[in-house]
Amino acid sequence: MCRSLEHLSNTCLERAKELKARFGSFLLKQELNTMGHSQKTDKLMLEDRQNWSFHDLLAHKEGQCAFTTFLSLEYSEENIAFYLACEDYRNTKSSSKLCSKARKIYEEFICSDAPREVNLDHETRAISLKNMEQPTLSCFNLAQSKIYSLMEKDCYPRFLKSAVYQELIT
Template sequence: MCKGLSSLPSSCLEKAKEMRVKLSHLAETHHKQKVQDGKALQDLDTLLNSKVGRQAFREFLRSEFSEENLEFWLACKDYRVTSLNLQKTKSSSIYCQFINPDAPQEVNLDAETREALLSVTGSPCADTFSNAQQRIYNLMAKDSFPRFLRSPHCMEAIKAL
């Protein structure tokens, strides 16, 4: 023990030990929470359902010039709950913004999926974009999301949780 500490009253030493135990417990609890938050971000569904996670992922995708994937996925999610009388208008809007080869935010879909969408745009239903939305989800899950987990954007999201 250091000479300075041996001269302190035993009550001070006891208080210092109690504080050390409490700080140790607090640090352990904080570490466990960070690990849990990090694990939550390892699941794309959880990330997309979190406002903070979705925003961090959006910023990451923007930095990689692929934000259109998330925007398309969200537009499809919104479309699915659109009333019947607005489906044709929203369907056309989604097609013009994301599917059309000259679209301002064209997403990377295979020709077969693109053709299937073109054939049903005249008579849309709630599931019109389901297949395309799933393909873009898979693209994000297998390509963008693993890179996001290694990025500073992910660390910022974990800190904000």
């Protein structure tokens, strides 16, 4: 398994592998048909996918998986992995787990020479480090919003022109 996709759910990983390996709309259509969707529902879903904003794309499992596949092809899947790790962190219910989860995210994505270092400016890194002193659910909000903006303004327009996206909407 690709080390950089390990934070994604098993279902999403399986879906991303499937899309990456086959790149065919046949699999998408076949999967939808086996799930019992009618052609009318398929057409509605197709129209929805064609009108997805970046926010919508990340909110839908299928869109998120396709975008993850695209980023892995561009060797920048650390961005979506970081974004999703922050989402998971923000949904942490146990305050006793905040510190260890925060440390893991910081060490994996933010600190200098992190294994999956994301592209953040020095000030954002410093703020994230300062927030690590007493982690709260919002300690990565600034860093996450910077990566979200980077993906939305840089990666998403390229995704819309990609074969991955074309297969998603056909």
